[in-house]
Amino acid sequence: MRIADYSVTKAVLERHGFTFKKSFGQNFLTDTNILQKIVDTAEIDDQVNVIEIGPGIGALTEFLAERAAQVMAFEIDHRLVPILADTLRDFDNVTVVNEDILKVDLAQYIAEFKNPDLPIKVVANLPYYITTPILMHLIESGIPFSEFVVMMQKEVGERLNAEVGTKAYGSLSIVTQYYTETSKVLTVPKSVFMPPPNVDSIVVKLMQREKPLVSVDDEQAFFKLAKAAFAQRRKTINNNYQNFFKDGKKYKSQIHQWLENANIDPKRRGETLSIQDFARLYEEKKNFPETFVKNRKDI
Numbered sequence: 390m391r392i393a394d395y396s397v398t399k400a401v402l403e404r405h406g407f408t409f410k411k412s413f414g415q416n417f418l419t420d421t422n423i424l425q426k427i428v429d430t431a432e433i434d435d436q437v438n439v440i441e442i443g444p445g446i447g448a449l450t451e452f453l454a455e456r457a458a459q460v461m462a463f464e465i466d467h468r469l470v471p472i473l474a475d476t477l478r479d480f481d482n483v484t485v486v487n488e489d490i491l492k493v494d495l496a497q498y499i500a501e502f503k504n505p506d507l508p509i510k511v512v513a514n515l516p517y518y519i520t521t522p523i524l525m526h527l528i529e530s531g532i533p534f535s536e537f538v539v540m541m542q543k544e545v546g547e548r549l550n551a552e553v554g555t556k557a558y559g560s561l562s563i564v565t566q567y568y569t570e571t572s573k574v575l576t577v578p579k580s581v582f583m584p585p586p587n588v589d590s591i592v593v594k595l596m597q598r599e600k601p602l603v604s605v606d607d608e609q610a611f612f613k614l615a616k617a618a619f620a621q622r623r624k625t626i627n628n629n630y631q632n633f634f635k636d637g638k639k640y641k642s643q644i645h646q647w648l649e650n651a652n653i654d655p656k657r658r659g660e661t662l663s664i665q666d667f668a669r670l671y672e673e674k675k676n677f678p679e680t681f682v683k684n685r686k687d688i
Contacts, residue, residue: 392476393448395419398583401446405472409584413466414516417445418540420581423592428452430574430594431512431538438502440534442490442513442523445469447476449514454480459502463490491519491526499532508535515541517586521561524549528568528595529608537569537595540577546591547573558660560616567602567612567664569595603668614674615667618659626662627655634681643680647673 390397398419401407409415418424427449433439433456444450444462446469453460460483464470473485486498499505511534515523520541527534540546544557550571551557565571574592579585605611617633618626630644631637637644648655651673653666662670674681 391421391424391448392446392451393417393419393421393424395583398446398448401472401476402583405475407446407468407472410466412518414443414518415445415466416514416517416582416584416586418448418514418577418581419583420577423575423577423581424449424452426575427512427538427540427592428456430592431510431536433457433510433512436507438499438504438507438509440495440499440509440511440513440527442511443516444473444485445514447473449512450477450483451480453512454483458482458504458507460484461486461498461502463488463493465489490523495527495530495532509533510535511537511539513539514590515539517542517545517590520545525564528565534597536597538574538592539595540590540592542586543576543589543591546593549593549595553663554661556660559619559622560612563615563664563667564612565595567608569597571595602664605668605671611667611671614671615659615662615664618662618667622659624658625656626653626659629659640680643677647677647680650676 392398398417433453435458437457439453439457439460441450441453441460441462444464450460450462454477462483463486464473467487470485470487477483499509511527524539547557548559548561549565550573551562572594574594577590577592579589618629620629620633627645627648631641634640645655651669653670
């Protein structure tokens with residue numbers, strides 16, 4: 390029997406008198422086949438360290454611990470710590486950290502792995518209410534994670550993996566694909582969770598690129614520029630950038646010229662621009678110092 394078996398999950402929760410907190414986005418997976426698929430996709434073996442976020446009662450953790458060199462699981466809900474001590478008592482390679490992943494010095498914890506030089510992978514069923522902040526925090530941390538295999542709300546996962554010109558494509562797609570190569574693994578129906586969420590989930594694999602997809606000298610300014618193109622999706626990039634830059638209406642002719650100089654039709658919408666298009670816009674902006682000065686909203 391596995392922790393994720395429905396009867397076992399139910400018995401564990403009843404034994405410990407656990408009640409779900411909606412504020413933590415707690416939905417425990419009760420399908421062992423899906424958990425096996427996640428671990429297989431992540432290619433976990435004894436030469437890999439794993440970071441898990443939101444282990445719950447340890448359903449995925451159990452599968453990870455059977456294969457990984459070491460698993461470090463970050464759980465924000467202190468009520469789950471004694472439950473995890475119970476369900477994972479047979480494993481000596483699991484460390485449960487009762488902390489908020491967004492607030493810890495992650496590099497410090499990683500140094501505590503028995504062999505911190507092994508590749509580190511992030512494998513997790515991410516809490517749905519805070520998926521994007523957690524993922525961006527990890528991707529932008531500078532820690533050389535080799536890959537991420539993460540489950541999240543289907544809508545969010547599709548945005549990570551979206552292609553240019555699709556409805557799901559946006560600023561989140563750009564940031565994610567700038568750092569990683571993304572691919573969809575499988576869709577997970579809401580019916581296999583306890584309690585069931587309102588929507589289906591998706592498992593996405595993100596492989597860290599050796600170097601970012603494009604080269605820019607200020608990543609945060611670049612992402613801010615890209616995000617502005619999606620401020621109002623029905624508007625053209627010309628209109629969105631006029632609203633984005635301080636006194637944009639005053640400088641609308643310069644903004645129009647800036648777009649054309651970068652070979653971008655001002656009538657296009659943000660979702661039609663590739664990361665390479667945004668990189669050209671970012672570089673071309675440097676040729677308009679009088680229009681885009683340092684104290685304006687873009688930087």
